[in-house]
Amino acid sequence: MDLASSIFYEYVIIVEGHSEKIFYEFLLNKNESFKKKLGDKNLFIMCNSGIHFKEKVSLLKKLCKKVIVLTDNDF
Known part of the structure; x- marks a missing residue:
């Protein structure tokens, strides 16, 4: 659901x-x-x-979205 909603925004922060x-x-x-x-x-x-x-980052960038990924360092 979040991915579909994100197409209406210029910036997407992924957590x-x-x-x-x-x-x-x-x-x-x-x-x-x-x-x-x-x-x-x-x-x-x-x-x-x-x-x-x-x-998700790849797809959002193809849709011309500015993407920020916020994570902790556990991966």
């Missing part, structure tokens, strides 16, 4: 799991400093449910 998605959505909505650093961008936070990002 590993649901808890990271909730965390970054919270920051976007509640933390003015975080929101200010990102600017007024049309962005979507996508849950990847794992560490295999290559296919």
Whole structure:
């Protein structure tokens, strides 16, 4: 579902799991400093449910999306 929703946004931030998605959505909505650093961008936070990002990143780039992948260092 997230992949289909992401086509409507210019920027896509891909995170590993649901808890990271909730965390970054919270920051976007509640933390003015975080929101200010990102600017007024049309962005979507996508849950990847794992560490295999290559296919989604490749597809999103073919759709001319600007992609950011946020992970911890466990892969």
